[in-house]
Amino acid sequence: MRLRQTAVAEAALELGLPLQRPSRLDAAARAVLEACRADVLAVADFGRLLPESWLNLCPGGSLNVHASLLPRWRGAAPVERGIEAGDAEGGCTIMLLDAGMDTGDILLQGALPFARDETAGSARARLAPLGAKLLLRYLQDFDPAHPARQSQDESQACHAPVLRKEEASIDWREPAARIAAKIRAFNPRPVATARCGNETLRLWQARAHDVPAAAEPGSVVRTDRDGIWIACGSGQAQIIELQRPGRRRLPARDFCNAMPLAGRRLE
Numbered sequence: 001m002r003l004r005q006t007a008v009a010e011a012a013l014e015l016g017l018p019l020q021r022p023s024r025l026d027a028a029a030r031a032v033l034e035a036c037r038a039d040v041l042a043v044a045d046f047g048r049l050l051p052e053s054w055l056n057l058c059p060g061g062s063l064n065v066h067a068s069l070l071p072r073w074r075g076a077a078p079v080e081r082g083i084e085a086g087d088a089e090g091g092c093t094i095m096l097l098d099a100g101m102d103t104g105d106i107l108l109q110g111a112l113p114f115a116r117d118e119t120a121g122s123a124r125a126r127l128a129p130l131g132a133k134l135l136l137r138y139l140q141d142f143d144p145a146h147p148a149r150q151s152q153d154e155s156q157a158c159h160a161p162v163l164r165k166e167e168a169s170i171d172w173r174e175p176a177a178r179i180a181a182k183i184r185a186f187n188p189r190p191v192a193t194a195r196c197g198n199e200t201l202r203l204w205q206a207r208a209h210d211v212p213a214a215a216e217p218g219s220v221v222r223t224d225r226d227g228i229w230i231a232c233g234s235g236q237a238q239i240i241e242l243q244r245p246g247r248r249r250l251p252a253r254d255f256c257n258a259m260p261l262a263g264r265r266l267e
Contacts, residue, residue, distance in 0.1 A: 009021070018036075020032055025050070025051055030051075033057060039059055039060050039142065039144065040058050040059070040061065040063060040139070040142065040144070041054070041058045041061070042062070042064070042065070043063070043097070044064070044065035044131060044132075044135070045065070045067075046064070047076070049101070050062060050097060055097055055098065060146070061144070062096070063094055063095065063135070064094070064095050064096075064097050064102070065092060065132075065134070066092065066094075066095055066102055067079050067090065067091075067092055067124065068091060068092075068093065069090065069091040069092075069109055070093040070095060070152055070157075071102075071152040071153055071154065071156045071157035071158075072087075072156065072158055073158060073159075073160040074101055074102035074157055074158070074159055075160035077161060077162050078160045079120050079123050079127065080160070080163050080186070081158075081161075081185070082160075083114065083120055083123060083184050083185040084181055084182050084185035084186075085181070086177060086181045088114060089111050089112060089113045090111075090114060090123055090127060091109060091110055091130070092109065092112075092127055092131040092134055093108070093109045094108040094109070094131075094135055095107060096146060103152060103157075105146070105150060105152070106150045106151075107148060107149055107150075108138045108148075109134075110130050110134050112130055116207070117184070117205065117207065119184045119185075119188070119204075119205070120186070120187060120188065121187055121188040163185070163186060163189070163190055164190070167186075167190075168186055168190050168191060168192050169192075169194070169195075170183070170192055170193065170203065172217035172230065172231070172232055172233070172237075172266065173217045173232070173233040174232065174233050175208075175235060176208040176209060176210070176232040176233075176235030176237045177208040179237045180206040180207050180237050180238075183203045183204070183205065183206040184205065187204050191203070191204065194266040196261070196264060196266050196267075199244060200245060201243065201266070202242060202243040202249075203239055204240075204241040204249055205240040205241040206227075206237050206238060206240060207237070208232075208236075208238070209236045209237075209238060210234075211235060211236050212234075213229075213231035216231065216265065217231055217232055217233050218230065218265045218266045218267055219231045219264075219265045220262060220263060220264050221236060223260075223261055225253045226238065226252070226253075227239055227240045227252040227253075228242070228261055230266060239252055240252055242255055243255075244258075244259060
């Protein structure tokens with residue numbers, strides 16, 4: 001739980017490069033950046049819009065490393081929303097920033113297939129080096145005119161708002177595929193939840209199976225060494241890893257040794 005430098009800050013300090021960490025993007029911060037006379041400005045996972053007056057501060061404009069294949073999933077949570085929607089792949093886009101939210105021209109893209117058990121956390125960990133690789137590739141042949149720029153198809157655009165804690169509760173009436181995808185999308189935060197009696201369980205990993213269950217949605221159909229099988233609106237969700245309040249995350253088999261769920265119903 002100790003504060004750490006970002007990877008960019010660590011590299012800058014190690015290389016002896018000037019490192020500025022302004023708390024606000026105000027006129028003073030802009031003046032410092034302008035004095036650097038940089039060819040291009042690049043941001044990654046920045047979390048907020050750059051002031052419009054900053055966008056053309058450098059001759060080559062401002063670039064963004066965005067974790068989706070734009071125009072799909074514009075916004076703060078592209079990886080999470082892609083997994084939640086059941087996308088087969090994600091990717092990274094090097095784009096030119098403009099005044100909109102991830103609406104600028106595309107400069108370079110790279111795709112990354114999602115694994116069967118992909119979580120938002122594992123996908124982000126795999127996409128980060130891809131984004132860095134794409135940015136370096138683009139800068140190696142950098143042209144401030146950006147001759148290869150491609151405008152986005154607005155008809156294909158969709159929004160990826162940040163995940164809210166209020167969305168975390170699982171509705172077992174939904175199809176198993178959507179439930180399992182949501183559980184993986186909400187890992188590592190804010191984590192999907194389900195009620196079991198008086199406890200709120202945190203659900204960390206799940207798979208979907210197209211197997212009908214003659215039981216009410218939310219009913220635990222069976223438990224075995226491979227997971228906890230729960231009836232859904234269609235199919236069954238196999239819960240692989242979960243957690244009780246104040247306890248450690250556990251594989252389903254170990255969890256059921258401490259808290260048997262056979263015959264119970266989750267809400």
